[in-house]
Amino acid sequence: MTCSPNGRGRRRVRERCRAVAEVFHVHEFDNGLTLLGQPMEQVSSAAVTIALPGGSAGDPGELAGAASVGAYWLLRGAGERDTRALHDAFDSLGCRHHEDAQNEHLVLGAALLGDNLAKALAIYSDILRRPHLAERAFAPCRELIAQELESLEDEPMRKASVMIREQFYPQPLGRCPLGSRPTLTAMTPDAVAAHLGRLLSPAGATIAVAGRFRWEELVYVVGELLGDWSGPAMPAPPTAPAPRGLRHLIKPTAQVQIMLAYPAETIRGKRYYPARLAQMVLSGGTSSRLFTEVREKRALVYAVGARYHSLRDHAGMFVYAGTTPQRAQETLDVTVAELRRLGEGATEEEMARARTQLKSALVMQGESTSARADALAGDWHHLRRLRSLEELSAAVDAVTADQVAEYARAFPADELTALTIGPDELDTSALAAPGRRPCSSSKPDCPTA
Amino acid sequence: MQFKQARLPNGLNVIGELNPAAASLAVGFFVRTGSRDETPEVAGVSHFLEHMMFKGTDRRTAFDINRQFDEMGAQYNAFTAEENTVYYGAVLPEFQDALLDLLGDMLRPALRAQDFDTEKNVILEEIALYEDRPQFRLYEKLMAAHFAGHPLGNSILGTPASITDLKRDDMCAYFQRRYSPSNVTLVGVGKIDWDALLAKATDACGHWSDYLAPRAVTDHAPAFTAAVIADEKLGRQYIALMGRGPSAQDEDRYAAALAATILGDSTGSRLFYALIEPAIADEAYCACECLDGTGAMLTFLATAPDRAAAALGIVRDELRRFQDDGPTEGEMTAARNKTASSVTLQGELPMGRLTAVGFDWVYRRQYRPLAEHIDRLMAVTAADVVRVARACDLTHATVLGLGPNKTL
Numbered sequence: 001m002t003c004s005p006n007g008r009g010r011r012r013v014r015e016r017c018r019a020v021a022e023v024f025h026v027h028e029f030d031n032g033l034t035l036l037g038q039p040m041e042q043v044s045s046a047a048v049t050i051a052l053p054g055g056s057a058g059d060p061g062e063l064a065g066a067a068s069v070g071a072y073w074l075l076r077g078a079g080e081r082d083t084r085a086l087h088d089a090f091d092s093l094g095c096r097h098h099e100d101a102q103n104e105h106l107v108l109g110a111a112l113l114g115d116n117l118a119k120a121l122a123i124y125s126d127i128l129r130r131p132h133l134a135e136r137a138f139a140p141c142r143e144l145i146a147q148e149l150e151s152l153e154d155e156p157m158r159k160a161s162v163m164i165r166e167q168f169y170p171q172p173l174g175r176c177p178l179g180s181r182p183t184l185t186a187m188t189p190d191a192v193a194a195h196l197g198r199l200l201s202p203a204g205a206t207i208a209v210a211g212r213f214r215w216e217e218l219v220y221v222v223g224e225l226l227g228d229w230s231g232p233a234m235p236a237p238p239t240a241p242a243p244r245g246l247r248h249l250i251k252p253t254a255q256v257q258i259m260l261a262y263p264a265e266t267i268r269g270k271r272y273y274p275a276r277l278a279q280m281v282l283s284g285g286t287s288s289r290l291f292t293e294v295r296e297k298r299a300l301v302y303a304v305g306a307r308y309h310s311l312r313d314h315a316g317m318f319v320y321a322g323t324t325p326q327r328a329q330e331t332l333d334v335t336v337a338e339l340r341r342l343g344e345g346a347t348e349e350e351m352a353r354a355r356t357q358l359k360s361a362l363v364m365q366g367e368s369t370s371a372r373a374d375a376l377a378g379d380w381h382h383l384r385r386l387r388s389l390e391e392l393s394a395a396v397d398a399v400t401a402d403q404v405a406e407y408a409r410a411f412p413a414d415e416l417t418a419l420t421i422g423p424d425e426l427d428t429s430a431l432a433a434p435g436r437r438p439c440s441s442s443k444p445d446c447p448t449a
Numbered sequence: 450m451q452f453k454q455a456r457l458p459n460g461l462n463v464i465g466e467l468n469p470a471a472a473s474l475a476v477g478f479f480v481r482t483g484s485r486d487e488t489p490e491v492a493g494v495s496h497f498l499e500h501m502m503f504k505g506t507d508r509r510t511a512f513d514i515n516r517q518f519d520e521m522g523a524q525y526n527a528f529t530a531e532e533n534t535v536y537y538g539a540v541l542p543e544f545q546d547a548l549l550d551l552l553g554d555m556l557r558p559a560l561r562a563q564d565f566d567t568e569k570n571v572i573l574e575e576i577a578l579y580e581d582r583p584q585f586r587l588y589e590k591l592m593a594a595h596f597a598g599h600p601l602g603n604s605i606l607g608t609p610a611s612i613t614d615l616k617r618d619d620m621c622a623y624f625q626r627r628y629s630p631s632n633v634t635l636v637g638v639g640k641i642d643w644d645a646l647l648a649k650a651t652d653a654c655g656h657w658s659d660y661l662a663p664r665a666v667t668d669h670a671p672a673f674t675a676a677v678i679a680d681e682k683l684g685r686q687y688i689a690l691m692g693r694g695p696s697a698q699d700e701d702r703y704a705a706a707l708a709a710t711i712l713g714d715s716t717g718s719r720l721f722y723a724l725i726e727p728a729i730a731d732e733a734y735c736a737c738e739c740l741d742g743t744g745a746m747l748t749f750l751a752t753a754p755d756r757a758a759a760a761l762g763i764v765r766d767e768l769r770r771f772q773d774d775g776p777t778e779g780e781m782t783a784a785r786n787k788t789a790s791s792v793t794l795q796g797e798l799p800m801g802r803l804t805a806v807g808f809d810w811v812y813r814r815q816y817r818p819l820a821e822h823i824d825r826l827m828a829v830t831a832a833d834v835v836r837v838a839r840a841c842d843l844t845h846a847t848v849l850g851l852g853p854n855k856t857l
Binding site for chain 2: 042043044045076083084087088090091092093094095096097111112113139140141143144147148150151153154155156157252253254255284285286287288291292295296299300301302303322323324327349352353356357358359360361363364366367368369370
């Protein structure tokens with residue numbers, strides 16, 4: 001199946017978007033693999049995002065961290081090539097590649113000159129279908145992940161952002177991709193190889209390509225390389241309720257890390273665009289509420305902000321502030337007050353700025369092949385279709401201030417999931433919904449610790 | 450792609466790389482000033498001043514500035530480094546004039562006393578933020594050790610004491626000394642309307658009065674010290690080495706960039722095979738830092754404390770071996786192609802092109818199209834790389850460790 005999903009509305013593309021007028025292609029292979037493409041005439045690079053369902057959430061509990069270990073292990077020889085030959089093959093193509101276990105996917109990504117795309121895809125075909133997974137290469141890969149886990153202890157901001165997801169999302173969806181020391185220690189090469197055997201399957205896998213390429217050639221090349229690949233779909237992991245609640249981790253840091261999270265509409269949900277506008281009003285630019293109130297007026301922080309993040313079935317607004325201990329309580333209180341004030345609505349001026357910022361960011365991201373390849377894969381994962389710049393712009397334009405206020409009341413910052421890392425505990429009694437007593441622990445019992 | 454250049458009567462340099470096919474444009478004011486232009490008693494003033502530029506002018510309040518950037522949907526920021534302070538924004542083409550009007554006005558700030566006192570706290574928070582990042586701490590101390598006695602060793606952020614003690618008058622004096630229009634380059638890239646850019650630059654900046662803002666550019670003879678900063682709170686051991694490298698004006702910088710890629714790219718490099726593949730370190734990389742009149746080769750690694758000494762030994766062996774034997778032809782091809790890919794990807798975004806075009810001009814008074822940069826990279830031979838490695842002498846470096854260990 002090949003289609004251009006934005007065909008009908010193209011006539012309405014506005015002048016300023018013309019330079020990045022888009023064409024999309026979709027091809028679904030019989031084995032369950034989906035190929036997505038966006039040719040871009042104005043560039044010479046091409047970017048590839050390969051997303052395999054599973055990711056860190058798909059790791060069995062006793063193998064937490066397996067997808068991360070696997071992401072390294074897959075590059076330790078495949079097909080006819082050993083580790084060095086595989087890296088040399090990528091390098092000689094000038095291919096910048098990365099492999100990450102994300103929450104819902106194992107992602108292999110690359111950016112290179114479009115002329116070399118077919119050769120890079122042939123290497124990926126070996127990695128996906130013929131990885132060596134040699135036993136002697138397993139221990140170093142596991143050790144690298146163990147070291148990355150250890151590094152988190154030295155970088156409290158990164159640690160806090162990993163921990164808040166674990167605390168907020170249903171388990172194991174927000175799990176730390178690096179696993180934990182006990183699971184890494186217990187992991188065997190056989191168990192991880194068996195798990196990778198399930199993960200490396202065309203069923204539900206997506207390959208997204210953006211940049212300089214010809215679609216017909218791409219379909220042919222991928223068909224030749226992966227058309228006869230087969231395997232069953234990776235089952236979705238069973239989930240358990242999120243831990244949520246309030247948590248203090250005592251650590252002698254220079255700044256207190258404050259992380260808050262509360263539910264948001266998913267990308268698939270009908271209030272998605274109001275959610276994005278709400279996030280922009282809170283934290284879109286330096287005239288946004290959090291930056292203005294917490295930093296500009298009170299100089300409580302250097303960094304403060306709210307980010308929207310969505311898994312397929314769950315989404316959250318994640319709020320960060322970092323501040324020195326003597327300012328931490330006021331920072332927390334002012335930040336929470338701003339989140340809650342959004343229920344009273346946004347002004348027309350705020351809405352206009354939020355719309356312009358969102359649309360402008362979309363156009364500018366449209367110039368990057370890597371950003372576009374990621375966006376195609378993301379759209380397909382969440383929506384099973386590709387959104388054009390025009391559709392996104394129209395949807396952003398259509399959101400009213402009333403809808404943002406209504407959204408903020410439907411997804412209030414009432415019952416906050418909170419995490420602080422710092423030398424002292426904060427008073428978090430105001431964070432829970434009225435009438436509920438917060439439970440608090442100060443033990444460093446984080447699963448990543 | 451078309452290059453344009455002009456100079457306003459007051460000395461402001463204006464350059465543009467015009468790309469009619471781009472969807473957006475980026476504009477930046479590159480001020481040739483940074484921590485190396487500070488005296489010790491005002492350490493951190495360049496960076497603090499960069500913050501103050503966003504706090505208002507005679508025509509605009511701080512909130513006006515923030516609001517107007519956001520109304521354009523601009524992606525904007527500023528950064529301060531050892532040698533440059535850059536204020537920039539990327540917008541859709543219809544906002545070119547408005548962005549330039551705003552940035553131009555910002556560069557003649559009101560520096561109100563109350564804003565100065567308030568923003569001081571933000572700077573102190575920023576210093577605290579970096580205190581929780583060991584790699585940053587190590588880099589700052591490494592620069593101080595390697596460039597001891599040279600202004601490049603100055604801290605960009607300053608210290609809590611220097612910032613607390615800084616007076617508004619000190620900042621005004623620094624501004625008067627460094628922000629002369631002839632010390633500033635206005636750079637536009639992407640879908641730029643050149644005539645409109647020049648007209649707006651004249652309108653917004655033509656009244657700035659010119660004066661000399663010299664910088665003493667001296668080379669430096671490092672003492673190559675070795676030391677460790679013990680910090681028991683850290684779990685990992687961080688080690689950095691800094692040796693000599695070509696300056697930003699030296700054509701050998703292309704060969705040095707390839708040497709750094711072959712030695713210490715994040716994948717497929719010598720340090721990757723020697724340290725990352727066997728999991729002796731989880732981070733190891735090399736970079737070439739080309740500065741005004743001098744340069745440095747940086748190697749960085751992060752390891753478990755009990756493997757730090759072994760890892761450092763391996764790095765030293767690899768640097769020596771590379772300098773003695775040189776790269777293979779396969780390594781040269783890979784490094785050329787990887788670097789060309791990175792440069793191309795960066796060049797496809799107006800924001801990425803802005804710094805490349807800007808620094809070409811600031812450091813070399815020269816414009817080089819992206820294709821010429823790639824041609825020069827492609828023309829570097831293995832013999833060039835060996836010659837540059839030996840001229841820098843990779844085996845001599847300032848070494849600094851940070852972590853729980855008491856010795857290197």
